[in-house]
Amino acid sequence: MSPQAVKALEPASTDPAFIRNFCIIAHIDHGKSTLADRMLQITGVVSDRDMRAQYLDRMDIERERGITIKSQAVRMPWSLNGETFALNMIDTPGHVDFTYEVSRSLAACEGAILLVDAAQGIEAQTLANLYLALENDLEIIPVLNKIDLPAADPDKYAKELASLIGGKPEDVLRVSGKTGMGVEELLDRVVGRIPNPVGDPDAPTRAMIFDSVYDTYRGVVTYVRMIDGQLSPRERIQMMSTRAVHDLLEIGVSSPEPTPTKGLGVGEVGYLITGVKDVRQSKVGDTVTTAVKPATDALPGYTDPKPMVFSGLYPIDGSDYPILRDALDKLKLSDASLNYEPETSVALGFGFRVGFLGLLHLEIVTERLQREFDLDLIATAPSVTYEVKTEDKQVVTVTNPSEFPSGKILEVSEPMVKVGILAPKDYVGTIMELCQSRRGALLGMEYLGEDRVELRYTMPLGEIVFDFFDHLKSRTQGYASLDYEPSGQQAADLVKVDILLQGDQVDAFSAIVHREKAYAYGVLMTERLKKLIPRQQFEVPIQAAIGARIIARESVRAMRKDVLAKCYGGDITRKRKLLEKQKEGKKRMKMVGKVEVPQEAFIAALSGDVETKDKK
Numbered sequence: 001m002s003p004q005a006v007k008a009l010e011p012a013s014t015d016p017a018f019i020r021n022f023c024i025i026a027h028i029d030h031g032k033s034t035l036a037d038r039m040l041q042i043t044g045v046v047s048d049r050d051m052r053a054q055y056l057d058r059m060d061i062e063r064e065r066g067i068t069i070k071s072q073a074v075r076m077p078w079s080l081n082g083e084t085f086a087l088n089m090i091d092t093p094g095h096v097d098f099t100y101e102v103s104r105s106l107a108a109c110e111g112a113i114l115l116v117d118a119a120q121g122i123e124a125q126t127l128a129n130l131y132l133a134l135e136n137d138l139e140i141i142p143v144l145n146k147i148d149l150p151a152a153d154p155d156k157y158a159k160e161l162a163s164l165i166g167g168k169p170e171d172v173l174r175v176s177g178k179t180g181m182g183v184e185e186l187l188d189r190v191v192g193r194i195p196n197p198v199g200d201p202d203a204p205t206r207a208m209i210f211d212s213v214y215d216t217y218r219g220v221v222t223y224v225r226m227i228d229g230q231l232s233p234r235e236r237i238q239m240m241s242t243r244a245v246h247d248l249l250e251i252g253v254s255s256p257e258p259t260p261t262k263g264l265g266v267g268e269v270g271y272l273i274t275g276v277k278d279v280r281q282s283k284v285g286d287t288v289t290t291a292v293k294p295a296t297d298a299l300p301g302y303t304d305p306k307p308m309v310f311s312g313l314y315p316i317d318g319s320d321y322p323i324l325r326d327a328l329d330k331l332k333l334s335d336a337s338l339n340y341e342p343e344t345s346v347a348l349g350f351g352f353r354v355g356f357l358g359l360l361h362l363e364i365v366t367e368r369l370q371r372e373f374d375l376d377l378i379a380t381a382p383s384v385t386y387e388v389k390t391e392d393k394q395v396v397t398v399t400n401p402s403e404f405p406s407g408k409i410l411e412v413s414e415p416m417v418k419v420g421i422l423a424p425k426d427y428v429g430t431i432m433e434l435c436q437s438r439r440g441a442l443l444g445m446e447y448l449g450e451d452r453v454e455l456r457y458t459m460p461l462g463e464i465v466f467d468f469f470d471h472l473k474s475r476t477q478g479y480a481s482l483d484y485e486p487s488g489q490q491a492a493d494l495v496k497v498d499i500l501l502q503g504d505q506v507d508a509f510s511a512i513v514h515r516e517k518a519y520a521y522g523v524l525m526t527e528r529l530k531k532l533i534p535r536q537q538f539e540v541p542i543q544a545a546i547g548a549r550i551i552a553r554e555s556v557r558a559m560r561k562d563v564l565a566k567c568y569g570g571d572i573t574r575k576r577k578l579l580e581k582q583k584e585g586k587k588r589m590k591m592v593g594k595v596e597v598p599q600e601a602f603i604a605a606l607s608g609d610v611e612t613k614d615k616k
């Protein structure tokens with residue numbers, strides 16, 4: 001390990017004046033992880049030999065998708081004017097779904113590097129993360145990245161950034177995370193511009209939990225930011241929300257691997273291991289204090305984010321249900337934004353209704369469950385929360401279409417979001433057309449610099465969660481970027497469309513859609529299921545209905561003869577092989593009433609991609 005790296009491991013001097021806590025925030029793909037890589041190398045924490053791209057992106061999914069999902073904290077040493085500082089840097093995710101991760105990282109810092117791709121300029125997430133950082137009173141250091149790119153236009157975007165956050169264009173730093181150019185000057189600016197953390201070393205200890213990860217070998221690893229007092233190894237600590245007391249088995253810093261130190265003082269960022277295996281003992285936002293001299297007031301915790309999208313998760317093999325429950329408990333530890341509760345479906349059996357921050361969050365969680373816990377799952381179509389007022393003035397909250405009350409409905413209201421879309425001005429027309437088709441109402445349009453426009457809409461969340469982002473990207477050659485935030489509920493003419501097989505309703509295929517789109521949904525689903533359901537010994541009528549009214553129908557014709565008919569008199573092995581094949585096939589079937597529906601029918605019928613296949 002390099003001398004600097006060894007230096008980084010010593011706990012910072014008790015004087016927090018030599019500590020700087022900062023994060024890197026930006027729009028997705030503007031280069032946070034690559035810049036973090038260069039910082040790890042330039043400060044000597046990771047040698048050139050050990051360096052690999054996106055070093056801090058730990059999860060396979062992060063590395064495969066090239067996106068950051070979990071905020072990783074790392075300590076780096078940096079000297080300026082003969083003094084050595086401990087820089088605690090937090091790399092953050094850029095996607096709109098992971099704003100919660102960003103907001104937790106920001107609360108542990110005093111400053112933020114606002115990174116903008118010098119070839120793309122300011123994007124929706126740049127603005128969204130900037131507003132979050134300003135809400136946390138962070139010192140902002142504006143930086144243009146990727147200035148090595150031929151398409152980079154730093155002069156143009158320095159002006160844009162300066163007009164956005166104040167200051168002069170010449171104050172905007174210009175770096176390349178790829179080549180390392182300008183990064184040393186940036187580290188100097190971090191030391192010079194970001195205030196050091198403040199706190200009372202003699203007050204009762206208080207540390208804020210800003211992340212926690214479940215490690216199969218070490219149990220729960222809790223990441224904290226020290227506010228007051230200090231923590232030492234072997235100390236007995238207390239979680240203020242549960243009053244639970246634990247022995248501190250290990251305390252240290254990530255530099256970038258977890259490395260034990262002699263303790264943590266005011267302003268420091270590090271990790272604690274207590275050997276606890278129960279995932280609920282270490283809640284993000286909780287305050288850690290010492291058992292011997294506990295603090296009286298807990299720190300302001302995080303507000304758990306409101307899930308924006310719901311989907312039913314069901315194990316394909318019903319006996320995997322307990323494994324799914326434990327897996328969700330474990331994921332919840334490292335992803336506090338995950339909300340779930342048991343749910344049953346006539347067609348799919350026992351599962352969970354899971355709340356996510358957005359579609360990418362849904363995809364990532366489903367992928368993590370399949371990969372880290374070897375679970376084969378069906379995810380029902382994503383839906384949002386509706387408030388349904390019935391004739392007797394009761395208001396029913398519906399997060400699953402099957403909860404939609406039957407009988408006379410007085411009003412249905414749906415969640416709305418305020419949408420911000422940034423794109424080159426040439427795409428304004430196609431974007432407005434798309435938003436209009438999703439029941440969007442234009443709030444305003446502003447020019448940012450000469451050729452970019454920010455469009456603001458209110459739109460039903462239900463019109464965004466499925467494929468709006470994909471359509472927005474494909475209509476604008478990927479140039480448009482999107483951000484949204486909740487903006488209350490609004491009444492709308494919504495109906496529940498049911499799908500019936502042989503007259504039996506299949507709850508997994510029900511959906512709540514706007515009346516104007518009900519017929520199209522019914523036709524789409526009946527046509528799709530006709531392609532996916534194999535022929536049976538009898539005809540299978542497939543119908544779409546609103547209440548008792550049938551709005552679309554298809555049917556799967558009966559199989560003409562017994563599958564063995566053609567081999568009577570044939571040799572016994574062939575007959576046995578055919579029966580074996582038929583039995584194998586049955587294993588993958590879900591019985592819905594008397595109809596055998598293959599698993600892939602549910603998956604294909606519920607996933608958006610079949611829609612695009614249809615379109616193609």
Ligand SMILES: Nc1nc2c(ncn2[C@@H]2O[C@H](COP(=O)(O)OP(=O)(O)OP(=O)(O)O)[C@@H](O)[C@H]2O)c(=O)[nH]1
Nearest residue numbers: 028029030031032033034067068094146176177178
């Ligand atoms: N030419 C050039 N490419 C860069 C530079 N920095 C990053 N990239 C490339 O830009 C892409 C995104 O880089 P990342 O560092 O993963 O971006 P990110 O902001 O961390 O992405 P998320 O974590 O998903 O938000 C990668 O292909 C990088 O190789 C740079 O300074 N110059």
